[in-house]
Each structure stands twice: as structure tokens, then as C-alpha cells.
Amino acid sequence: MTSATRTAPIAQVALIEARAQALIRKRSLRAMAVPAGILAYLVYVFFAFDLAGLAGRARLDNAALLMRDFWSYKTHVTLDNRSDLVTTAIEGSRKMTYPAGEEPAWITREGSATRVEIPQAEVVLAPGRVEVLREGFTPITILPARSGITWEGITGSEDWVSASASRVDLTIGSSRVSVTKNRAEVMRRFAGWELFFFTLDSPYHGQGPLALAGTALSDPAQIGAMAHDFWTNRVWHHGDVFGALGETVLMAFLGTFGAALIALPLAFVAASNFGVSRILRQVARRFFDFLRGVDGLIWTIILSRAFGPGPLTGSLAILITDVGSFGKLFSESLENIDGKQVEGLRSTGAGPLQRARWGVLPQVAPVVLSQVLYFLESNTRGATVIGAIVGGGIGLMLTQAIQTQQDWEHVAYYIVLIVLVVMVMDWFSGMLRRRLIKG
Numbered sequence: 001m002t003s004a005t006r007t008a009p010i011a012q013v014a015l016i017e018a019r020a021q022a023l024i025r026k027r028s029l030r031a032m033a034v035p036a037g038i039l040a041y042l043v044y045v046f047f048a049f050d051l052a053g054l055a056g057r058a059r060l061d062n063a064a065l066l067m068r069d070f071w072s073y074k075t076h077v078t079l080d081n082r083s084d085l086v087t088t089a090i091e092g093s094r095k096m097t098y099p100a101g102e103e104p105a106w107i108t109r110e111g112s113a114t115r116v117e118i119p120q121a122e123v124v125l126a127p128g129r130v131e132v133l134r135e136g137f138t139p140i141t142i143l144p145a146r147s148g149i150t151w152e153g154i155t156g157s158e159d160w161v162s163a164s165a166s167r168v169d170l171t172i173g174s175s176r177v178s179v180t181k182n183r184a185e186v187m188r189r190f191a192g193w194e195l196f197f198f199t200l201d202s203p204y205h206g207q208g209p210l211a212l213a214g215t216a217l218s219d220p221a222q223i224g225a226m227a228h229d230f231w232t233n234r235v236w237h238h239g240d241v242f243g244a245l246g247e248t249v250l251m252a253f254l255g256t257f258g259a260a261l262i263a264l265p266l267a268f269v270a271a272s273n274f275g276v277s278r279i280l281r282q283v284a285r286r287f288f289d290f291l292r293g294v295d296g297l298i299w300t301i302i303l304s305r306a307f308g309p310g311p312l313t314g315s316l317a318i319l320i321t322d323v324g325s326f327g328k329l330f331s332e333s334l335e336n337i338d339g340k341q342v343e344g345l346r347s348t349g350a351g352p353l354q355r356a357r358w359g360v361l362p363q364v365a366p367v368v369l370s371q372v373l374y375f376l377e378s379n380t381r382g383a384t385v386i387g388a389i390v391g392g393g394i395g396l397m398l399t400q401a402i403q404t405q406q407d408w409e410h411v412a413y414y415i416v417l418i419v420l421v422v423m424v425m426d427w428f429s430g431m432l433r434r435r436l437i438k439g
Contacts (some may be wrong), residue, residue, distance in 0.1 A: 069408035073194045077116050079125040079184040086114045090194050116186045118175040123186045130184045142168050142179045193409050195235045202229040248393030251311045252379035255318025260372045263323045267330035292324030300389045311392035333364045373429035380425050
């Protein structure tokens with residue numbers, strides 16, 4: 001073998017090695033390019049969304065106060081400096097004002113003065129004078145007048161005191177004392193949802209579970225009266241809330257099952273193994289794309305302008321969006337059926353409707369119903385947002401409670417009910433899906 005013939009394989013091996021090295025470098029660069037691109041995008045997001053300034057803008061104290069308002073309430077004891085009248089009301093509401101002489105035990109009347117006990121302190125409300133006695137601190141006397149507010153015992157070093165000529169605020173634990181020229185107010189916070197079961201004018205208010213149970217056992221006729229007072233609660237409006245919740249579920253039910261009934265026959269047109277015309281199949285598929293391509297909230301706004309607000313408008317918005325989604329899912333299910341059953345029916349002389357009824361629907365029914373039940377569960381949540389736009393269901397009440405910026409315990413109540421309904425729908429639809437799929 002000559003040197004030339006020996007050199008040729010060596011050159012080929014070197015060429016192969018060079019190509020392999022180039023291919024490895026190319027793949028290495030590609031492998032590095034993906035994480036580098038992700039890192040570059042994250043850096044862009046960091047600056048574009050100003051994540052660095054997020055901590056400076058965050059108001060964690062407001063968030064903590066909001067969360068506290070979800071599970072607690074405040075009782076206001078207010079002295080009107082113009083009339084010297086003292087009133088006690090939960091959340092300062094007229095509907096939740098205690099009758100004179102029936103205030104809680106931590107409020108006592110001492111002639112023209114009213115003594116209010118709060119954790120860590122006592123507050124005395126008297127005409128023209130407010131006294132705050134806090135253990136371990138100098139007593140504070142606040143003197144409101146038309147010309148302004150003066151005080152004694154405030155040195156300026158107390159971090160729990162904010163004082164000016166027009167207003168004095170004292171924060172003592174979870175309670176607060178506020179004094180202006182026109183009124184002095186003590187706000188004491190308690191855990192729970194006060195008056196959730198019975199309002200102040202109900203004879204059952206203030207009775208514990210054991211007392212209520214004893215009343216019901218001794219006089220069964222009282223059970224109906226208890227249920228009536230609970231259902232017609234003027235503060236929590238349980239009857240209206242559960243009626244709105246049922247309206248939300250009905251909105252989701254009508255929209256979901258109405259969409260399924262419309263989409264199923266159209267899915268036969270869009271399925272490649274059933275469509276009689278390629279043009280009709282493409283038209284049906286593009287029609288489904290259009291319906292589901294527009295978000296349900298957009299359909300809600302359009303329909304509310306066309307038909308006005310109401311739960312029926314919300315049902316139509318859900319129906320239109322779900323027709324597009326169901327049409328795609330159902331047509332794909334039809335394309336994946338076993339054609340042997342259909343051919344067997346065809347050989348017996350069965351017509352198109354008979355083949356669809358006995359050869360197709362039994363195969364796709366478990367999948368179709370499973371998808372419909374899943375969408376029903378999802379639409380129950382979506383109907384809450386849609387109801388806030390069209391003015392129906394629990395969504396409207398939730399939006400109204402948020403807009404007041406005060407009834408956060410009602411917001412928590414509505415959210416809990418929505419979550420419970422979704423959980424029940426999830427359990428129920430899951431049970432039906434298991435029955436349909438496993439038999």
C-alpha cells in the first residue's frame with residue numbers, strides 16, 4: 001500500500017471528525033441559546049414590569065387589614081359632640097344599631113358619661129371630653145371644641161398616637177379611638193361574622209347553639225320561626241344570596257348544555273370521516289374557531305348591549321363560546337371512533353341516522369358527556385364573572401360588596417359559597433364521569 005492510499009482514509013477520518021465537532025458545537029450553541037433566550041426574556045420582564053419598584057409600592061399593611069376584615073368586624077361606639085348622643089352600632093350601620101340600654105356588657109353608662117372597655121385600655125366618652133386610660137401610659141384627655149381639639153397627656157413620643165388640631169387618632173392593639181370636632185368614636189374589633197344568623201331585632205339574637213337547640217326541642221314550632229329569621233336576615237340577606245347563587249348555577253347549566261345540543265350535530269359536519277363536503281367541513285371548523293376565538297367576556301359585553309342585562313344574556317354568552325369549544329372537541333372524538341361498528345350497521349341496511357344512533361353515539365357518549373360535565377364545572381366559576389357584567393347571579397352581589405370598600409366580610413361570604421358550589425360541582429361531575437367511563 002502506497003503512502004497516497006494510506007493518506008486517503010486518514011483524511012476521511014479527519015473530515016468526519018471535523019464534521020462531528022462542528023455538529024457538536026452547533027448543538028451546544030442551540031442548547032445554550034434556549035436558556036439564554038429565557039434568561040433575556042426574564043431580564044426584560046424584570047425591567048419592563050418594574051419588579052424592583054414593586055416592593056416600594058406594596059402596601060402590606062393594607063393587605064393585612066383587608067384580610068382581617070374578611071374574618072372580623074368592628075363595633076362603633078360614637079359620641080355626637082353636637083347632641084351629646086351616644087350610639088352603638090356594628091360596622092357603624094343603622095341596620096345594626098343596638099337599642100338604648102341593650103348595649104354589650106363592655107359598654108357601661110355612668111350618668112352622662114359612657115365607659116368603653118377595650119383590650120389594654122378604657123375609654124370614657126363624656127360631653128366635651130374623652131379620656132383614655134391605658135395601662136403603663138400617662139392618661140390622655142382630649143377636649144374637642146368648635147375652635148379645635150386640645151389635649152393633655154400627649155407628649156409626641158407615642159408611636160400609637162396621631163394628633164392635630166382637627167383630629168386625634170389612637171391605635172391600641174386592634175382597637176382605635178378617633179376624635180374630631182363633631183364626634184368621638186371608639187372602634188373595637190371582634191372575630192367572626194356578627195349577626196350572621198339573627199339580627200338585633202330577632203328574639204333569637206344572642207342565644208348560643210345549645211339554647212337554640214333547647215328552644216327547638218321544647219317547642220318545635222320555633223324551628224320555622226328560626227329559619228324565617230335566618231332566611232330574611234336584613235344584614236346578610238341569605239335568601240337573596242342563595243337565590244343569586246342558584247341563578248349563577250342555572251346560567252352555567254343553560255349555557256353549557258345548550259351549547260352541547262347545538263355543537264353535537266355540527267360536529268358531524270366538521271368531522272373528516274362524516275362530512276359530506278370538504279367545503280362544508282372547512283366552513284364548520286372556521287365557524288368553531290371564530291366562536292371560541294372571541295373570549296366569553298367579549299361576547300358578554302356585546303350581548304348585553306344587544307339584549308340588555310340579565311342572566312339570560314350571560315347564558316347566551318356561555319353558549320356561544322362553548323359551541324366553538326364543543327364543536328372542536330366533539331368532531332375530534334368522532335374522527336377517532338372505531339369504523340367497524342358503523343360498517344357493520346351499514347351492511348345490515350341501516351340508514352345514516354341509524355348508524356349515527358347505534359354505531360357512533362355509544363362510542364362517543366362517555367367522552368362527550370365527560371367534556372360537558374367538565375365545562376359545566378368550569379362555567380360555574382365563569383358565570384360569576386359574567387354575572388358581574390350582565391347584572392345577574394352571585395357575581396353582581398360580589399361586585400357590589402367590593403365597590404362599597406366596607407363589606408369585606410360579605411365578600412368573604414360570597415367567595416366561600418362560590419368555592420363550595422364549585423367543589424360540589426366537581427364532586428358531582430367527577431362521580432358521573434367515573435360512572436360513564438367505567439360503567
